[in-house]
Amino acid sequence: MTTPPTPPPHPRGHRAPRLARLFARGSWPETRRISSVLRKETVGGALLLLGTLIALVWANSPWADAYTRLRDTAIGPHALHLHLTLGQWAADGLLAIFFFIAGLELKREFVAGDLRDPHRALVPVVAAVGGMAAPALLYVILNWNSGGDDGDGGSGALRGWAIPTATDIAFAVAVLAVISTxxxxxxxxxxxxxxxxxxxxxITIIALFYTDTLALAPLLGALGVIALFGLLVQKRIRSPWLLIPLALTAWTLMHASGIHATVAGVLLGFAVPVLGARSADATASGHQQAGQGTGHGTGHGMAEHFEHVWRPVSAGVAVPVFAFFSAGVTVGGLSGLATSLQDRVALGIVAALVVGKTIGILGATALVARFTRARLDPSLSWWDVLGASLLAGIGFTVSLLIGELAFGAGSERDEHVKVAVLTGSLLAATAATLVLRARNHTYRRLHEAEQVDADADGIPDVHQGSLTAR
Known part of the structure; x- marks a missing residue:
């Protein structure tokens, strides 16, 4: 793998394009925030792996029936159409918290993070689109002749096209922690x-392609409640006694509308303001200070406060519990594993996660480099991009959720989906480990350089003396 050719020098008096380097080091405030987020995701990833392991061991033990009974135990009020199994509560309810954090994170990235600069946002956004389009296309190609009614409740194999499109960051970060890179x-x-x-x-795909019926009145009610929630948080009202009931009401109405209830979580996250008054002024002037931001109306605003409160709940409770109720598939030994992987849906998922994700992300990044004449940061190589692309093939939380929506929770094909997602994620993690471990000596050197703070001012020296220190 070679670096794209270096663009010719620009004539005197002409500026080089702003997108000069791919994967350049970001600003110190953003670097510090990302490091904090990933530390929390590492813990969440460990709990996710633990929940998955417990579910798999239990579901393949002599007490498998007890696991199934627990997962299928239904609770909740019939009158509100919320008499759901514990597995459904985990998928529809707890994952709404996960998507609330995703909504907050995305808004923070594009409002207060480095990605408010379109040139910085271009690479990950294009890579994300490529990393979803290529796996979906590969899955469809491998299952094209199975697209009709195949006896699985009238759901053709093509309904699973979106299963291999998502990346599970908690799982990926947990793998990084295990391999110590x-x-x-x-x-x-x-x-x-x-x-x-x-x-x-x-979540957009879920709302558009996995909504079978739509009740307009509950949907409008949900949007109205979300608008009221947004108005209150814009006025810096934080009272949980007011906001949590509104969020639960929005979730209930969204569930009643026929759209997957987790969509309410994303919309509630988008409604939360990111910047406080001082941060907004600092961002507008382009001189936001590294240490600014307390989350109390003077720093990053309400989004930082909600993320601080709810991210531990998402990473430590919501996602691991969902994994526990969703990953418990009875494999049946090597013969059962082979039987599951003979299903073309399962084969399509494995190939899409391992090959499709890699081609999509690596190819999209290479296209950005080709058409913007951008160069890879000198400290990295395209092998590093390959490793990151393979790591992004670890799909779990959202993949399992879409599998249940596509084929029905507990169906035979859904069981095959679980086996395929676990197998594909394991293969992607193994391939990523081989590539990234081979480069670990380089990463260790870069990591050590990023820790040097000779003047002991709390900001690493690599972030000073340039625009990245802002």
Whole structure:
């Protein structure tokens, strides 16, 4: 793999394009924030892996029936159409918190983060689109002849086209922690941003393509409640006694509308303001200070406050519990695994996660480099982009959710989907480990350079003396 050719020098008096380097180091405030987020996601990823492991062991033990009974236990009021199984509560309810955080994160990235600059946003956004389009296309190609009614409740194989499109950042970061690689900050930021854009596109796909019926009145009611929620948070009202009931009402109405209730989580996240008064002024002037921001109306605003409160709930409770109720598939040993992977849906998912994701992200990034004449940051190589692309093939949380929506929770094909998602994610993690570990000596050197603070002012020296220190 070679770096795209260096563009010729610009004539005297002409400026070079602003997008000069791909995967350049970001600003210190953004680097610090991304590091904090990923530390929390590492813990969440460990709990996710633990929940998955417990579910798999239990579902393949002599007590598998007890696991199934627990997952299928229904609770909730019939009158509100909320008499759901525990598995459904995890998928529809707890994941709404996960998508609320995704909405907050995406808005922060494009309002207060480095990605408010369209030139910086271009690479992860285009890579996210490529990383969703290529797996979907590969899945469709492999399942084209199975697109009709195949006896799976009238749901053809093509209904699963969106399953391999999402990246699970918690799972990916947990893999990084296990293999002990010092992935450069720029690549970590790229992965996180790509995963967040992934989540937005995934929830859009769920709303548009996996909504069978639509009740207009509850939908309008949900949007009205979300608008009221947004008005209150814009006025800096934080009372949980007021905001949580509004959020639950919006979720209930969205669920009643026929659109997947997690969509309410994303919309509520978008409604939260990102900047406080001082931050807005500083951002407008282009001189926001590294240490500014407390989340109390003077720094990054309400979004930082809500993210601080709810991210631990999402990473530590919502996602691991969902994994526990969704990953418990009875494999049946090697013969059962082979049987599941003979399903073309399963094969399509595995190929799309491992090959499609890699081609989509790597190819999209190369196209950005080709058509913008941008160069890869000198500290990195295209092998690093390949490793990150393979790591993005770890799909879990959203992939399992879409599998349930496509084929029905607990159906035979849904069981095959779970096996395929786990297999594909494991293969992608293994391939990424081989590539990234081979480059770990370079990453360790870059990591050490990023820690040097000779003047002991709390800001690493690499972030000073240039525009990145702003």
């Amino acid at each position: 010092h992935l450069p900050t720029a690549l970590r930021t790229f992965l996180l941003t790509l995963a967040v854009v992934d989540d937005l596109l995934a």
